[in-house]
Amino acid sequence: MAWLDAVAFDENGLVAAIAQDADSGDVLMLAWMNRAALAETARLGEAVYFSRSRQRLWHKGERSGHVQKVESIRLDCDGDAVLLSIRQHGGIACHTGRRRCLFRQLVNGQWQTTDPVLKNPGDIYGQ
Amino acid sequence: MAWLDAVAFDENGLVAAIAQDADSGDVLMLAWMNRAALAETARLGEAVYFSRSRQRLWHKGERSGHVQKVESIRLDCDGDAVLLSIRQHGGIACHTGRRRCLFRQLVNGQWQTTDPVLKNPGDIYGQ
Numbered sequence: 110m111a112w113l114d115a116v117a118f119d120e121n122g123l124v125a126a127i128a129q130d131a132d133s134g135d136v137l138m139l140a141w142m143n144r145a146a147l148a149e150t151a152r153l154g155e156a157v158y159f160s161r162s163r164q165r166l167w168h169k170g171e172r173s174g175h176v177q178k179v180e181s182i183r184l185d186c187d188g189d190a191v192l193l194s195i196r197q198h199g200g201i202a203c204h205t206g207r208r209r210c211l212f213r214q215l216v217n218g219q220w221q222t223t224d225p226v227l228k229n230p231g232d233i234y235g236q
Numbered sequence: 237m238a239w240l241d242a243v244a245f246d247e248n249g250l251v252a253a254i255a256q257d258a259d260s261g262d263v264l265m266l267a268w269m270n271r272a273a274l275a276e277t278a279r280l281g282e283a284v285y286f287s288r289s290r291q292r293l294w295h296k297g298e299r300s301g302h303v304q305k306v307e308s309i310r311l312d313c314d315g316d317a318v319l320l321s322i323r324q325h326g327g328i329a330c331h332t333g334r335r336r337c338l339f340r341q342l343v344n345g346q347w348q349t350t351d352p353v354l355k356n357p358g359d360i361y362g363q
Contacts, residue, residue, distance in 0.1 A: 112345055125252050125266055134261030139252055139317035151342060184347055185337040186330050190266035192338045203313050210312040211319045215278060218239055220311055 113144055117188035126191040131180045137202040138210035154179050156193055173233045175199045206230050240271055244315035253318040258307045264329040265337040281306050283320055300360045302326045333357050
């Protein structure tokens with residue numbers, strides 16, 4: 110697909126993908142996509158990333174049910190960043206059970222956790 | 237500084253940094269920081285990135301005047317993404333003269349440019 114050729118995948122074949130909540134505007138997480146993940150995200154209308162740790166496509170929510178419905182896909186000027194506007198199923202994007210992965214804020218030289226755990230990871234992943 | 241040790245810089249010593257407009261909530265750009273860039277961003281209260289093309293610290297706005305005043309710095313769960321809430325001086329984050337770098341949206345299989353050029357790059361950079 111021609112639109113995929115505009116994406117500047119890096120030396121590992123990946124592009125950074127930011128997921129932003131379509132309602133609140135909050136940035137929830139940053140993950141990575143290879144060409145297949147981005148193509149599948151567009152086809153499916155749900156976020157599909159590439160898991161660097163597992164080295165495979167990762168349909169977000171495949172285990173947790175916390176699927177991200179994609180409202181729009183954006184690309185930056187030099188093609189190496191993608192922005193997804195998404196609706197987060199279950200209201201939890203982070204594997205720690207928090208609303209977003211970006212749950213720490215730098216305050217007086219220390220990272221403060223600002224967001225509560227909404228659901229125990231053991232309950233999310235059935236461990 | 238201890239807080240910097242929580243950041244998982246990659247094999248190139250870099251971490252992805254997202255800049256989000258503190259007023260509109262729009263994601264303006266994604267760039268990269270090394271340890272020195274992140275330390276300097278926190279110290280200065282203005283975004284300092286690491287330019288991969290020039291291989292040096294890049295105080296955003298150093299040529300254009302389009303400085304980013306940093307309101308807050310966030311870190312994600314696995315420490316490999318940073319989120320800056322910023323106020324964009326001049327209202328232009330992109331070197332193309334647009335408000336944001338993420339100015340293309342995927343519509344019917346094509347990237348559509350949704351944001352106008354607010355200022356000619358030649359006028360910004362004095363070429």
